[in-house]
Amino acid sequence: MSIVESPSTPDAASIDPFDLEFLRDPLPHHAVLRDAGPVVRLEKYGVYAMARYDEVHAALVDWQNFQSAAGVGLSNFRHEKPWRPPSVLLEADPPRHDAPRAVVAPLLTTRRLRDLEQSWRADAATVVAAVLDRGDEFDAVTDLAEVFPLRVFPDAVGIGTEGRENLLPYGDFAFNAFGPPNELVTGAAPHMPPVTEWIGRQCLRENLTDDGFGAQIWAAADRGEISPEHAPMIVRSLLTAGVDTTVTGIAAIVHALAHSPGSVARLRADRSLTRTAFEEAVRLESPVQTFFRTATRDLRVGDVDIADGEKILMFLGAANRDPRRWADPDTFDLDRDPSGHVAFGMGIHQCVGQHIARLEAICVLDALLDRIVEVEPAGPERRHLNNTLRGWESMPVRVRRG
Amino acid sequence: MVDTLATASARRNAAHGGTLVVTGRRDVAQDVVELTLARPGRERLPDWAPGAHIDIVLPDGTTRQYSLLGDRWDAHSFTIAVLREPVGRGGSEHIHAQLSVGDTVGFGGPRNNFRLSPAPGYLFIAGGIGITPLMPMIRQAELLGDPWRLLYLGRSRARLAYLDELAGYGERVTVHTADERGRAVIDDWMPDPAVAPLVYACGPERLLDAVDRWAAPLGRHRVRLERFTARGDVDRPTTAFDVEVASSGAVVTVQKDESIVDALRRIDVDVITSCAQGVCGTCETGVLAGVPDHRDSLLNEAERAESRCLYPCISRAVSDRLVLDL
Ligand code: FES
Numbered sequence: 001m002s003i004v005e006s007p008s009t010p011d012a013a014s015i016d017p018f019d020l021e022f023l024r025d026p027l028p029h030h031a032v033l034r035d036a037g038p039v040v041r042l043e044k045y046g047v048y049a050m051a052r053y054d055e056v057h058a059a060l061v062d063w064q065n066f067q068s069a070a071g072v073g074l075s076n077f078r079h080e081k082p083w084r085p086p087s088v089l090l091e092a093d094p095p096r097h098d099a100p101r102a103v104v105a106p107l108l109t110t111r112r113l114r115d116l117e118q119s120w121r122a123d124a125a126t127v128v129a130a131v132l133d134r135g136d137e138f139d140a141v142t143d144l145a146e147v148f149p150l151r152v153f154p155d156a157v158g159i160g161t162e163g164r165e166n167l168l169p170y171g172d173f174a175f176n177a178f179g180p181p182n183e184l185v186t187g188a189a190p191h192m193p194p195v196t197e198w199i200g201r202q203c204l205r206e207n208l209t210d211d212g213f214g215a216q217i218w219a220a221a222d223r224g225e226i227s228p229e230h231a232p233m234i235v236r237s238l239l240t241a242g243v244d245t246t247v248t249g250i251a252a253i254v255h256a257l258a259h260s261p262g263s264v265a266r267l268r269a270d271r272s273l274t275r276t277a278f279e280e281a282v283r284l285e286s287p288v289q290t291f292f293r294t295a296t297r298d299l300r301v302g303d304v305d306i307a308d309g310e311k312i313l314m315f316l317g318a319a320n321r322d323p324r325r326w327a328d329p330d331t332f333d334l335d336r337d338p339s340g341h342v343a344f345g346m347g348i349h350q351c352v353g354q355h356i357a358r359l360e361a362i363c364v365l366d367a368l369l370d371r372i373v374e375v376e377p378a379g380p381e382r383r384h385l386n387n388t389l390r391g392w393e394s395m396p397v398r399v400r401r402g
Numbered sequence: 403m404v405d406t407l408a409t410a411s412a413r414r415n416a417a418h419g420g421t422l423v424v425t426g427r428r429d430v431a432q433d434v435v436e437l438t439l440a441r442p443g444r445e446r447l448p449d450w451a452p453g454a455h456i457d458i459v460l461p462d463g464t465t466r467q468y469s470l471l472g473d474r475w476d477a478h479s480f481t482i483a484v485l486r487e488p489v490g491r492g493g494s495e496h497i498h499a500q501l502s503v504g505d506t507v508g509f510g511g512p513r514n515n516f517r518l519s520p521a522p523g524y525l526f527i528a529g530g531i532g533i534t535p536l537m538p539m540i541r542q543a544e545l546l547g548d549p550w551r552l553l554y555l556g557r558s559r560a561r562l563a564y565l566d567e568l569a570g571y572g573e574r575v576t577v578h579t580a581d582e583r584g585r586a587v588i589d590d591w592m593p594d595p596a597v598a599p600l601v602y603a604c605g606p607e608r609l610l611d612a613v614d615r616w617a618a619p620l621g622r623h624r625v626r627l628e629r630f631t632a633r634g635d636v637d638r639p640t641t642a643f644d645v646e647v648a649s650s651g652a653v654v655t656v657q658k659d660e661s662i663v664d665a666l667r668r669i670d671v672d673v674i675t676s677c678a679q680g681v682c683g684t685c686e687t688g689v690l691a692g693v694p695d696h697r698d699s700l701l702n703e704a705e706r707a708e709s710r711c712l713y714p715c716i717s718r719a720v721s722d723r724l725v726l727d728l
Contacts, residue, residue: 061446062446062477063449064475064477094449094451094474095451095452095518095542095545095546096546098451098517098518099517099518099519099520102451102514102517106702109683109700110683110686111686111705111711222623223623224519224521224600224623224624225517225519226519226520227520230520272649272728275674276672276674279674337667337672337674338674339672339674339675339676339678340675340676340678341676344676346676346677347449348449350676350677350682354676354682354684355683
């Protein structure tokens with residue numbers, strides 16, 4: 001019997017969070033980053049990183065000291081020009097952030113979404129039925145997770161039916177662009193101009209239906225609550241952030257169920273657990289893995305000094321599996337209270353569309369639970385690599401019907 | 403260097419059931435007292451924007467709304483200013499006569515029905531204590547470099563708060579007091595419709611009615627008023643009450659110093675929360691019976707009156723029992 005040396009702990013400072021190897025399986029690297037301390041300097045990019053729950057949570061709510069307006073990607077808007085005009089929601093802080101956020105948030109509350117729920121549930125039943133009609137095996141990503149959001153969300157925003165195939169590549173690119181110009185960015189960049197142009201056109205008032213979120217955002221401009229220049233920017237934010245993330249969220253639920261035998265039966269027996277299932281799934285997978293903040297003055301975190309203007313990378317995904325905060329963090333646990341996870345961020349920039357993501361996912365989950373009693377992996381899963389998002393390209397599953 | 407990140411334990415104990423302690427008190431005009439309020443453990447307070455107000459719940463259960471007028475970059479204290487109103491229902495009298503540094507009050511919110519929208523310029527009109535929501539708006543307009551003017555009306559200079567700070571803005575501020583100049587002619591201040599500033603006014607009814615008449619020529623959305631209307635306040639003492647879980651019939655008593663969510667956890671009913679401050683909406687729960695004491699920042703006045711749901715991470719009950727759709 002030979003003794004295998006455990007590989008020496010790689011130095012946290014040399015970790016490259018945008019390396020393809022890292023993106024393929026970030027979990028071991030997250031552990032190294034968390035264990036290295038409350039804050040680590042990543043040498044390759046000259047930025048700081050936080051991966052522990054407490055520090056990430058505290059920094060996310062502290063917009064006064066950790067700003068978003070210098071960009072939530074690697075690029076620092078204090079010195080660099082962004083690839084597109086910055087988002088008036090995500091890449092703005094008070095006071096400029098106030099009006100756009102105040103206009104969007106009430107449109108997307110659970111109470112307002114109740115109007116959509118019935119038709120989304122019907123759509124979910126139709127989508128699930130169509131998948132199951134083709135057999136007991138399907139790809140949870142391409143056959144289901146990508147199909148449902150693209151069926152309901154663009155209609156809810158009110159964009160035209162032509163060209164919707166641009167939505168996923170656009171979102172994918174936008175989230176890649178928060179990272180460095182690695183091959184994920186440079187490979188897609190040449191194809192982007194027509195896509196970006198199409199997105200821009202969808203945000204114009206004349207191209208939006210008169211009953212969707214888009215029209216309601218323009219109506220707020222009529223009321224003088226936001227400036228007319230901001231209206232299309234806010235519609236763009238919905239289109240950028242509202243598709244790829246929900247695809248991943250839905251896939252994350254199926255993934256969790258497929259890898260936790262008995263969970264489908266448990267959820268069928270007690271549907272009130274579907275909320276927990278969704279929150280646990282996004283805690284574990286954290287569709288948005290990272291966002292940067294920028295120090296607005298000289299700060300001290302732990303025993304590290306961070307100077308005004310330095311970028312700090314928040315590892316939402318690592319925080320959501322921090323054993324300092326979560327018992328048995330890598331387990332999908334329907335008995336856990338997942339309250340306080342940071343998959344949607346926290347504080348003034350907390351995902352404004354989170355209730356849409358929940359509703360979409362719960363509609364699909366309930367439709368599945370109506371039809372199946374078990375789901376299991378049916379082949380190797382393939383990750384989709386993105387500088388910011390954690391998701392899949394393919395996830396073959398096999399179901400047993402009820 | 404400043405150490406900005408609160409320790410984990412400090413943050414986890416941060417709720418204190420929506421309690422604030424008075425950390426400062428000073429007279430800022432005749433019959434106007436300014437209070438500085440903080441969490442008992444000095445933890446971070448919820449975010450707010452100009453125009454926001456909080457509910458203050460006094461020990462006898464009296465609830466009143468006060469505009470926030472401090473600095474939103476200071477996440478650890480709220481500032482309000484309270485006019486003593488002899489004909490009021492006792493809230494302001496209590497604050498003036500009784501509340502001193504170290505005392506605690508309950509609070510709800512912040513909520514904002516008087517948001518500052520982007521505009522090429524602003525005309526602010528304050529009558530007396532109506533200056534309170536406008537102070538942070540003025541600072542914000544300054545910060546953004548937007549042109550603004552203020553007309554500040556009152557009976558006498560002695561009764562007008564913050565004249566010192568406003569004096570620093572020079573020409574942009576016009577103070578008009580009845581004892582020096584007689585009754586102001588509000589219509590003389592109506593902006594040129596072609597210039598298109600937004601008008602924000604707060605003060606006595608008669609002043610607001612006069613400004614409201616400008617909405618015809620200027621446009622409805624160009625005139626924004628904050629009325630100090632009594633909202634049919636109920637007494638909302640922070641006391642224990644019972645919560646019933648509709649699906650199982652289980653009942654738990656929510657103690658004075660814990661949230662509904664915490665109480666439910668004791669009987670193994672989990673309500674998923676995120677912000678735990680009534681800001682995000684994650685914990686929204688249907689109310690089947692009972693009268694909620696809404697302390698969230700989410701529901702507007704109409705929704706609060708309707709009371710079909712509440713945010714159990716922060717809100718409480720006025721009635722002895724709430725039945726929740728859980
Ligand atoms: S948890 Fe955010 S509103 Fe209750």
